[in-house]
Amino acid sequence: MLYVKTPEEVLDLIQNTFSAVADVEYVPLASAIGRVLAEDIAAEEYVPDFNRSTVDGYAVHARDTFGCSEAIPAMLPVAGEVLMGQAADFVLQMDACCIVPTGGALPEGADSVVMVEYTENFGDGLIGIGKSVAPGDNVIFRGDDVYPGKVVLQKGRVLGAQDIGALAAIGKVSVPVRKKLLAGIISTGDELVPAEEQPKHGQVRDVNSYMLSAMMEAFGVQTINYGIVIDDTALLSEKMAQAVTECDLVLISGGSSVGVKDATCSMIESMGELLVHGIAMKPGKPTILGKVQEKPVFGLPGHPVAAYFVAKLFVLPLVGILMERTMTQYTVTAVLSESLSANQGRAQYQCCHLAQQDGQVIAYPIRSKSGLITTLAGADGYFSIARDCEGLPKGAQVQVVVSIGE
Amino acid sequence: MLYVKTPEEVLDLIQNTFSAVADVEYVPLASAIGRVLAEDIAAEEYVPDFNRSTVDGYAVHARDTFGCSEAIPAMLPVAGEVLMGQAADFVLQMDACCIVPTGGALPEGADSVVMVEYTENFGDGLIGIGKSVAPGDNVIFRGDDVYPGKVVLQKGRVLGAQDIGALAAIGKVSVPVRKKLLAGIISTGDELVPAEEQPKHGQVRDVNSYMLSAMMEAFGVQTINYGIVIDDTALLSEKMAQAVTECDLVLISGGSSVGVKDATCSMIESMGELLVHGIAMKPGKPTILGKVQEKPVFGLPGHPVAAYFVAKLFVLPLVGILMERTMTQYTVTAVLSESLSANQGRAQYQCCHLAQQDGQVIAYPIRSKSGLITTLAGADGYFSIARDCEGLPKGAQVQVVVSIGE
Numbered sequence: 001m002l003y004v005k006t007p008e009e010v011l012d013l014i015q016n017t018f019s020a021v022a023d024v025e026y027v028p029l030a031s032a033i034g035r036v037l038a039e040d041i042a043a044e045e046y047v048p049d050f051n052r053s054t055v056d057g058y059a060v061h062a063r064d065t066f067g068c069s070e071a072i073p074a075m076l077p078v079a080g081e082v083l084m085g086q087a088a089d090f091v092l093q094m095d096a097c098c099i100v101p102t103g104g105a106l107p108e109g110a111d112s113v114v115m116v117e118y119t120e121n122f123g124d125g126l127i128g129i130g131k132s133v134a135p136g137d138n139v140i141f142r143g144d145d146v147y148p149g150k151v152v153l154q155k156g157r158v159l160g161a162q163d164i165g166a167l168a169a170i171g172k173v174s175v176p177v178r179k180k181l182l183a184g185i186i187s188t189g190d191e192l193v194p195a196e197e198q199p200k201h202g203q204v205r206d207v208n209s210y211m212l213s214a215m216m217e218a219f220g221v222q223t224i225n226y227g228i229v230i231d232d233t234a235l236l237s238e239k240m241a242q243a244v245t246e247c248d249l250v251l252i253s254g255g256s257s258v259g260v261k262d263a264t265c266s267m268i269e270s271m272g273e274l275l276v277h278g279i280a281m282k283p284g285k286p287t288i289l290g291k292v293q294e295k296p297v298f299g300l301p302g303h304p305v306a307a308y309f310v311a312k313l314f315v316l317p318l319v320g321i322l323m324e325r326t327m328t329q330y331t332v333t334a335v336l337s338e339s340l341s342a343n344q345g346r347a348q349y350q351c352c353h354l355a356q357q358d359g360q361v362i363a364y365p366i367r368s369k370s371g372l373i374t375t376l377a378g379a380d381g382y383f384s385i386a387r388d389c390e391g392l393p394k395g396a397q398v399q400v401v402v403s404i405g406e
Numbered sequence: 407m408l409y410v411k412t413p414e415e416v417l418d419l420i421q422n423t424f425s426a427v428a429d430v431e432y433v434p435l436a437s438a439i440g441r442v443l444a445e446d447i448a449a450e451e452y453v454p455d456f457n458r459s460t461v462d463g464y465a466v467h468a469r470d471t472f473g474c475s476e477a478i479p480a481m482l483p484v485a486g487e488v489l490m491g492q493a494a495d496f497v498l499q500m501d502a503c504c505i506v507p508t509g510g511a512l513p514e515g516a517d518s519v520v521m522v523e524y525t526e527n528f529g530d531g532l533i534g535i536g537k538s539v540a541p542g543d544n545v546i547f548r549g550d551d552v553y554p555g556k557v558v559l560q561k562g563r564v565l566g567a568q569d570i571g572a573l574a575a576i577g578k579v580s581v582p583v584r585k586k587l588l589a590g591i592i593s594t595g596d597e598l599v600p601a602e603e604q605p606k607h608g609q610v611r612d613v614n615s616y617m618l619s620a621m622m623e624a625f626g627v628q629t630i631n632y633g634i635v636i637d638d639t640a641l642l643s644e645k646m647a648q649a650v651t652e653c654d655l656v657l658i659s660g661g662s663s664v665g666v667k668d669a670t671c672s673m674i675e676s677m678g679e680l681l682v683h684g685i686a687m688k689p690g691k692p693t694i695l696g697k698v699q700e701k702p703v704f705g706l707p708g709h710p711v712a713a714y715f716v717a718k719l720f721v722l723p724l725v726g727i728l729m730e731r732t733m734t735q736y737t738v739t740a741v742l743s744e745s746l747s748a749n750q751g752r753a754q755y756q757c758c759h760l761a762q763q764d765g766q767v768i769a770y771p772i773r774s775k776s777g778l779i780t781t782l783a784g785a786d787g788y789f790s791i792a793r794d795c796e797g798l799p800k801g802a803q804v805q806v807v808v809s810i811g812e
Binding site for chain 1: 440455488491510551552558563567569571576596601605606608609610619621717734738760780783784806809
């Protein structure tokens with residue numbers, strides 16, 4: 001007999017039951033943003049691969065400048081000029097200098113660069129250096145930034161634009177990433193019609209399959225939509241078996257019917273193992289999780305708001321594990337606009353609007369009478385109220401998970 | 407003569423100079439996530455479109471239950487049963503009840519539902535009601551959630567999974583969104599080679615065009631990459647003219663050369679209007695913004711870290727204006743791991759790693775010696791130090807803009 005688990009217990013169980021299954025594929029650098037890096041990336045070369053000037057000026061041996069000043073400049077003949085993007089294929093002898101541009105290579109021998117602002121051209125190829133430099137001044141030495149073997153990016157990271165830049169710098173134009181998983185999505189309920197149909201009296205439109213598909217897609221998971229299945233155990237069983245075979249995970253969002261919930265449980269038990277039957281959270285209690293052919297099968301609540309929270313709180317972390325994706329979730333500290341009561345005994349999740357005001361972020365809880373849509377539409381994020389908490393007063397600090405555009 | 411502007415002045419100028427140009431297109435609901443909504447969306451019907459039970463139980467006239475108790479139940483004959491997804495096409499008379507499932511429609515006349523837990527079946531079609539209900543109990547009335555004309559989502563919003571759900575509920579299967587803009591990307595510099603090539607001595611790989619393309623793509627902008635242009639004013643002028651004609655905005659990331667910067671300025675001045683020449687920020691000072699054929703042309707710094715910040719801080723807000731996208735940026739409050747000095751007079755931007763520790767988020771500044779890559783690779787976000795600030799002590803609170811996977 002399975003008892004109702006706390007959200008923490010469910011997350012632990014997911015962590016301990018499932019592991020990475022997504023294969024590795026190589027994608028061109030230009031399509032790698034947002035993908036999950038599948039291997040640590042180490043540099044294979046030096047960046048820069050030459051001693052590089054960070055200023056426009058004159059490459060020198062530093063000690064040729066020691067003791068000089070504007071009044072008594074060090075006089076150095078120009079031994080050459082390095083052009084941008086060109087090799088400095090000569091050696092700079094002592095008592096000489098060499099013109100280098102910002103980003104240009106230093107000739108061998110030179111250990112520092114004097115900024116052009118501190119020099120004076122005396123003509124006849126003679127440069128007066130008016131300020132001394134120390135070795136290393138205004139130079140990035142070969143490998144200062146990256147050297148062979150240095151790990152630049154760690155596996156599991158979701159690649160951002162800054163990482164794409166780093167990969168370009170070390171010449172990684174083919175990037176090992178996790179293949180996208182495939183999620184099968186099934187909606188159940190005699191009352192559901194597809195969103196493009198006009199509901200008849202007593203019917204409502206299917207919300208969950210659209211919402212869940214969109215959420216999966218935004219998280220880098222492809223989906224197969226198996227449509228709406230009526231409350232018929234044989235039909236549902238058939239669809240579920242098909243989805244388990246074809247996909248990496250299956251999300252069944254239950255109608256309101258107790259029968260379908262029971263049928264989903266029995267099917268999971270007959271085909272695999274039932275792991276979770278009920279989570280102590282509000283909304284979201286009637287949630288089922290099982291393992292069939294080693295693949296996760298979620299039975300989500302039919303109520304869209306409940307399905308939303310279960311998907312955000314449990315399905316996404318599960319996908320993270322299947323893709324060995326480093327899951328990071330940073331929250332925004334906000335101030336509650338009004339007091340909020342809570343059910344003790346169940347962790348409570350609350351959608352909210354956010355607004356910036358006087359340097360603070362204000363969280364406005366979205367209340368509605370068991371709303372199907374208004375609680376979700378336009379929500380900027382959500383926060384939770386712990387299960388041992390009776391409620392939060394107006395002005396309390398809440399940690400909001402922002403979810404705009406995802 | 408243009409003087410160096412503060413970041414705030416540049417943002418104001420962008421706001422006052424440019425406006426929405428992106429056309430509207432209709433996309434299927436299944437592809438609308440992450441897109442910018444182009445119109446307010448109002449419901450055209452009621453949701454639910456019928457009085458709906460929120461529990462399994464018996465629909466009643468509430469006043470038939472007034473005064474009843476477990477000891478003295480109200481005895482009501484069952485006048486019918488409503489099936490899930492079916493119309494309740496009869497009228498419930500007084501002194502009778504009707505079986506309804508969770509989510510089922512109430513028959514006309516019924517104003518409340520008694521949960522099955524508070525009833526007893528006495529056989530012969532007689533139900534004993536053990537707990538009184540008030541009108542409205544356990545019912546969502548027609549239109550309680552949404553009614554015709556109610557604005558469900560506001561234009562400018564970047565659609566998330568919750569919004570896709572809401573659109574499904576009201577049958578909006580074709581969604582008006584902003585067309586993706588097209589950004590032209592040009593890298594300049596004699597020292598640059600494409601990322602797939604091995605740099606020769608004195609050369610480095612082009613980082614900016616990959617990084618900027620990826621950032622644009624993640625922000626919903628398509629790109630044309632015009633490749634690397636050497637420091638040749640005629641060539642650059644030709645490419646810029648082509649890019650301005652073909653794209654909605656142009657990003658030229660400068661080599662390190664002063665000549666290219668000057669050439670970019672002159673070209674913008676000869677073809678249009680120069681708006682910004684230098685921003686009081688670090689890194690990022692050598693930034694140019696102009697308007698050519700009413701289109702924005704950015705000259706970004708050649709240094710990748712500087713280009714990154716200029717793109718995040720100015721190019722993305724500009725794209726937001728061109729797409730009439732509601733720009734929301736919430737920051738994560740973090741504690742600085744070490745003290746950090748700053749240049750007074752210029753706003754300073756600093757990449758950092760983030761880590762959760764003892765319920766706090768710690769920001770670790772990524773330091774490097776004018777690093778091209780290490781400052782960016784793996785950065786979890788960034789924060790700013792105000793221009794009138796000399797530095798921040800260890801333990802100071804910073805507001806971090808998180809940028810993982812984007």
